[in-house]
Amino acid sequence: MIERVPWDQFLKDFRWNQGEHIAIIAPPGAGKTTLMSAIKHKRKFNIVFGTKKADPLYNQLIKEGYRHIQSFDDIKHYDQNLLLWPTYSGNITQWMSRQEAVFLHALNGIVRDGGWTLWIDETKYASEMLSLRKEISFCVDQLRSNNSSIICGAQRPSWLPQSVLANASHVFLWKSTNREDQIKLADVGGIDAKVVRDEAKSLGSHEFIYIKTRGVNSKMVISQVRK
Numbered sequence: 001m002i003e004r005v006p007w008d009q010f011l012k013d014f015r016w017n018q019g020e021h022i023a024i025i026a027p028p029g030a031g032k033t034t035l036m037s038a039i040k041h042k043r044k045f046n047i048v049f050g051t052k053k054a055d056p057l058y059n060q061l062i063k064e065g066y067r068h069i070q071s072f073d074d075i076k077h078y079d080q081n082l083l084l085w086p087t088y089s090g091n092i093t094q095w096m097s098r099q100e101a102v103f104l105h106a107l108n109g110i111v112r113d114g115g116w117t118l119w120i121d122e123t124k125y126a127s128e129m130l131s132l133r134k135e136i137s138f139c140v141d142q143l144r145s146n147n148s149s150i151i152c153g154a155q156r157p158s159w160l161p162q163s164v165l166a167n168a169s170h171v172f173l174w175k176s177t178n179r180e181d182q183i184k185l186a187d188v189g190g191i192d193a194k195v196v197r198d199e200a201k202s203l204g205s206h207e208f209i210y211i212k213t214r215g216v217n218s219k220m221v222i223s224q225v226r227k
Contacts, residue, residue, distance in 0.1 A: 002199050002209065002220050010223040016042050020169035021143045022151040028176045031206045032153055033057055035066060036119065043117040045151065047110065049103055050085025051122045056061030057063040072106040100130040107135050114146035123152040124159040137163040153215055171211040175203040188213060210225065
């Protein structure tokens with residue numbers, strides 16, 4: 001059995017160093033956005049990739065002081081929290097082409113500059129639909145060395161590139177009974193995959209397994225997002 005920890009206690013105990021990557025795997029409505037909102041203040045110099053045409057999260061980020069930009073080139077020297085969200089224009093194909101170019105340019109800038117924390121909520125979309133899988137995998141492999149962190153979110157483990165699960169220092173996993181997803185969990189480093197698979201089948205509403213995969217203090221606990 002994995003120890004259960006109350007949400008408030010979990011947030012108090014959670015330690016996340018710059019240069020450590022995070023994977024957040026949750027179906028819609030499970031609490032992924034709530035978790036991201038609860039931990040993002042632990043990092044400075046955040047860039048959120050806005051991949052959707054509209055999303056309440058983006059509006060909330062702007063209310064919290066995130067500056068909406070259209071390009072990595074729009075960054076000012078005083079900026080710390082940014083929402084890189086290309087405005088929808090033209091047709092779907094044109095917009096996706098623009099997104100791909102904007103996000104690729106930003107990834108190059110993040111690798112060049114170092115020190116950023118990058119949030120990609122829809123990693124499957126960015127990887128597959130925008131054809132950025134190779135670049136995202138490169139960043140996950142290389143960003144730790146330039147003191148940058150990347151947070152990759154997806155609805156299922158099988159939707160994340162293998163490099164994301166293998167390189168994440170922190171993994172948040174919600175309920176999963178899909179066989180393909182359970183097999184994919186073997187890509188997470190530093191865990192007993194069978195224990196995680198068995199526990200993930202029985203998680204309740206808004207419950208998640210937190211896995212710290214690296215270091216002498218590697219651990220697993222279960223908590224529940226308070227929405």
